[in-house]
Each structure stands twice: as C-alpha cells, then as structure tokens.
Amino acid sequence: MEDNSDKLLLLLRSMFIHVYALALSKVSVLFTMVLIFTYFFYCLTGFCDSAPRTLYSHQGSDADYDILDDHRRILGDLRPPARLLHDASPQRNLTVSADAERMDSPGPPSERTPDTEKDGMPVSNTFGLKRFPQAIIIGVKKGGTRALLEFLRIHPDVRAVGAEPHFFDRFYDKGLEWYRNLMPRTLDGQVTMEKTPSYFVTKEAPGRICTMNCQTKLIVVVRDPVTRAVSDYTQTLSKNPGLPSFQSLALKNSSTGLIDTTWSAVRIGLYAKHLENWLQYFPLSHFLFVSGERLVSDPAGEMGRVQDFLGLKRVVSNKHFYFNQTKGFPCLKKPEGSSRPRCLGKSKGRPHPQIPTEVLQRLRDFYKPFNHRFYQLSGQDFGWD
Numbered sequence: 001m002e003d004n005s006d007k008l009l010l011l012l013r014s015m016f017i018h019v020y021a022l023a024l025s026k027v028s029v030l031f032t033m034v035l036i037f038t039y040f041f042y043c044l045t046g047f048c049d050s051a052p053r054t055l056y057s058h059q060g061s062d063a064d065y066d067i068l069d070d071h072r073r074i075l076g077d078l079r080p081p082a083r084l085l086h087d088a089s090p091q092r093n094l095t096v097s098a099d100a101e102r103m104d105s106p107g108p109p110s111e112r113t114p115d116t117e118k119d120g121m122p123v124s125n126t127f128g129l130k131r132f133p134q135a136i137i138i139g140v141k142k143g144g145t146r147a148l149l150e151f152l153r154i155h156p157d158v159r160a161v162g163a164e165p166h167f168f169d170r171f172y173d174k175g176l177e178w179y180r181n182l183m184p185r186t187l188d189g190q191v192t193m194e195k196t197p198s199y200f201v202t203k204e205a206p207g208r209i210c211t212m213n214c215q216t217k218l219i220v221v222v223r224d225p226v227t228r229a230v231s232d233y234t235q236t237l238s239k240n241p242g243l244p245s246f247q248s249l250a251l252k253n254s255s256t257g258l259i260d261t262t263w264s265a266v267r268i269g270l271y272a273k274h275l276e277n278w279l280q281y282f283p284l285s286h287f288l289f290v291s292g293e294r295l296v297s298d299p300a301g302e303m304g305r306v307q308d309f310l311g312l313k314r315v316v317s318n319k320h321f322y323f324n325q326t327k328g329f330p331c332l333k334k335p336e337g338s339s340r341p342r343c344l345g346k347s348k349g350r351p352h353p354q355i356p357t358e359v360l361q362r363l364r365d366f367y368k369p370f371n372h373r374f375y376q377l378s379g380q381d382f383g384w385d
C-alpha cells in the first residue's frame with residue numbers, strides 16, 4: 001500500500017516537472033518572439049539604421065521633401081534585393097577609383113558604427129554597404145533636381161539619400177566618414193546618389209568632391225535662368241511675404257536697367273561661370289546636363305539619357321509617368337509597394353507671381369551671352385533664347 005502511494009507520488013512529481021518544463025519553454029518561446037517583434041518594429045521605424053539622419057530640407061532649398069517616403073523605402077529595403085532573387089544585373093560601367101575604394105574602409109575607432117566593422121573588414125547587419133556616392137546631382141537650385149532624384153529612385157539599382165546632405169558646402173568639416181554614414185546601403189553594382197543643388201555654385205565643391213573621388217559622375221539639371229530666377233524668388237517670397245518686388249531685387253537701378261548680379265537668384269543662373277570652375281577639376285565627360293524643361297515635357301526621354309549616363313539598364317520609362325492635369329506636371333504612376341500615385345509636393349510646380357514683361361526681357365538680354373557660352377562649354381543648345 002505504502003509502496004503504491006510512493007509510486008503515485010513519484011509519478012505526480014515527474015508529471016509536475018514535465019508540465020513545469022513545458023510551461024517554461026513556452027514562456028521562453030513567447031519571450032523570444034516578443035523580442036524579435038520588438039526588434040523588427042524598431043527597425044521598421046528606422047531606428048536600427050546607424051546612419052545619422054539629417055533633415056536639412058526645411059532649412060535648404062528643397063522645402064517639401066517627404067520624410068514619409070524614406071519610411072516607405074525602409075519597408076521596401078526589407079524585401080530581399082532583386083539581384084539576390086535572380087542575379088541578372090547588367091554590366092556596370094561605373095568606375096570607382098582606388099582612393100575611393102580605400103575610403104570605403106572603416107574610419108578610426110571613434111567613428112565606427114557597430115555594423116560597419118568586424119576584424120578590419122566592412123560588414124553589414126542588413127544588405128549592402130554604405131559607400132560614397134558614385135553620382136551626385138550638383139545643381140541647379142530650382143532646376144527640377146527633386147523630380148529627377150525621385151524619378152531615379154524608382155530604379156532598383158539606384159539608392160539615394162532623401163534629404164540634401166549639404167556636405168560639400170556646409171558640413172565639410174564633419175569629415176568624409178560622417179558623409180559616408182549618411183548614405184544608404186548598396187549592393188555591388190547599385191549606384192549610391194545624393195542631390196544638393198547648391199554644390200553647383202559653391203567654389204570649393206569641385207575640389208572637395210574630387211578629393212573624395214575624381215571619378216564621381218556629376219548631373220546638372222539646368223532650366224532657363226530667367227524662369228529659374230523667378231522660381232527662386234517665388235520660394236523666398238513664400239517664406240517671407242514682406243519681400244521687396246522681383247524687379248527691385250533684380251535691377252540695380254530701375255532707370256538704367258542694370259542687373260544686380262550680387263542677388264543670388266540672378267547669380268545662380270550664370271551657368272557658364274559656375275561650369276568653368278567645375279571644369280578645372282573634372283573633364284566634360286563626367287557631366288550630364290539634364291534639361292529641366294524636357295524633364296517636364298518628356299520625363300521618360302530625359303530619364304533614358306540619365307540611365308545611360310549612369311550605366312544603368314533603362315528601367316524607368318514612359319510606363320512610370322502620367323501627366324497630372326491639376327498639377328500641370330508629370331507624376332509617378334502608382335509605384336510598386338505604394339498605395340497611391342505620387343506627385344511632388346506643393347512647393348514643386350507652384351504658380352509664379354506676375355513679373356513685368358520688360359523686366360523679364362531685360363533679364364533675358366542679360367543672360368544671352370552667358371547662355372551661349374554655356375551651350376559652347378556643355379556642347380548642348382538648350383534653346384532658351
């Protein structure tokens with residue numbers, strides 16, 4: 001009898017231990033799952049990326065860069081890249097100098113991020129590496145640079161910083177590692193890009209970019225300097241409604257009709273002058289001049305040229321665009337993974353104030369010789385006169 005109860009007790013004890021162990025393992029599985037979900041959520045909101053985020057768009061020229069787009073892209077980035085699914089990438093003709101390759105290696109310990117170095121080798125905790133841009137949209141302000149970058153970002157082999165980094169004009173003292181850390185991760189063969197339109201008019205920018213990598217491809221979106229000046233003025237006016245009239249800023253003196261070239265809205269349009277500075281550092285073959293006008297009238301045509309220049313397969317084409325009658329500009333058809341068609345923000349393609357025709361004509365006359373010099377230097381006639 002006592003023997004039997006002992007056995008029962010033993011049986012009950014072993015059952016209890018089993019149930020307890022089972023419960024413990026379930027709790028630990030649950031706990032692990034909670035941890036995994038928390039980590040994914042953290043990554044989805046962009047916090048596990050080591051890149052310092054800059055949002056200079058509100059201080060800079062590009063006032064309506066949509067940060068939500070970056071979050072959408074982070075979601076997109078969690079999808080395995082196409083080339084990992086089927087490796088059919090075309091041969092790239094982008095070249096990166098030995099110096100740039102060297103600079104891709106990790107910086108001093110103080111600048112290292114946890115996922116950029118292991119045993120002296122760059123590694124990554126997601127796909128790809130942060131690299132210096134092989135191509136930069138350097139200008140011009142109000143030329144259509146945001147439209148170009150957003151159109152390029154449709155391409156699976158282009159990865160670009162959303163906001164303007166302003167490294168080569170404002171933040172050069174932060175150092176190249178700081179700049180590289182701003183870049184999105186890319187796989188071999190993908191092109192890293194950024195756009196900061198003020199580089200084109202920054203005297204030091206070409207030398208600094210060449211120090212990073214003299215093989216960098218440079219894209220300049222140019223637009224009739226007269227409409228560009230009005231667009232620039234419209235932007236400043238939207239931030240400062242008390243601004244003096246366009247004509248009082250553009251003309252030194254209304255009776256002589258002399259143009260005030262110290263006004264930045266006028267000075268930026270002297271494309272030949274700025275290009276001459278760049279040509280001291282880079283050969284013409286490193287530049288692509290995109291017509292801001294054609295980017296509106298024939299976005300697919302202009303994108304074809306850009307993709308060729310970057311050595312990319314022509315992926316972005318007519319099928320990606322539609323003309324939005326209300327906005328009066330081409331917009332992107334519903335991009336994959338997004339729920340709606342996409343036009344640029346309200347500050348892109350806004351109405352310009354009426355400027356007296358004689359002032360516009362005066363400006364047109366003023367720009368004529370500079371435009372012609374620019375056509376000569378660039379080897380392209382943009383037909384502004």
Ligand SMILES: Nc1ncnc2c1ncn2[C@@H]1O[C@H](COP(=O)(O)OS(=O)(=O)O)[C@@H](OP(=O)(O)O)[C@H]1O
Nearest residue numbers: 061062141142143144145146147231329348349350
């Ligand atoms: N598809 C599309 N949608 C909207 N706007 C377009 C587009 N393509 C070119 N543009 C022209 O881009 C002009 C703004 O140029 P940027 O993006 O270079 O401006 S900025 O320097 O970044 O502020 C902007 O200037 P404004 O028309 O004066 O607003 C547009 O004319």
